[in-house]
Amino acid sequence: MxxxxxxxxxxxxxxxxxxxxxxxxxxxxMNINKTKFVVCINNEGYQASLELHKLYQVIPDKAVEDDGDIRIIDESGEDYIYPAFYFKKVSLTKDVKLLLLKVS
Structure with a gap:
């Protein structure tokens, strides 16, 4: 015990x-509960910037989302716009989000 x-x-x-x-x-x-993450399911044409099956933090951008795209922090450490269908949303607990933000 x-x-x-x-x-x-x-x-x-x-x-x-x-x-x-x-x-x-x-x-x-920042509001950890509102922080979103996605997993990369396609990196065609962006192999240097995106790793398949890796989690990426989403940067909310309504204008980009209206066009069917998504803004994420990629391998460069900067935020860039990619086609939204290259990613799938994932649900994570607050503790997991904190750990992911700690290492990124």
Missing amino acids: AEIKWRNYIGMKHMELAKKKLKERGIYK
């Missing part, structure tokens, strides 16, 4: 450290 408490304690320390780093980068201020 003590071992489980120890693991939970370490996990909580890691989450607190992640939150601190996110706050320092200004990411923690």
Whole structure:
């Protein structure tokens, strides 16, 4: 039983450290619940910019979405517009989103 408490304690320390780093980068201020991610299902013509089966953060852009496209942060670390049908939406928990934002 003590071992489980120890693991939970370490996990909580890691989450607190992640939150601190996110706050320092200004990411923690964003509404994590509204942050969306997609998975790449087609990278034809964009092999250098997109990796198949990788998760990408969506940058909301109504004008782009109205044209059938999507704005994401790609492999360059910058946001670019791609055809929306190259991606599928995924549902993630808040904790997973925080972890993904920490490493990106």
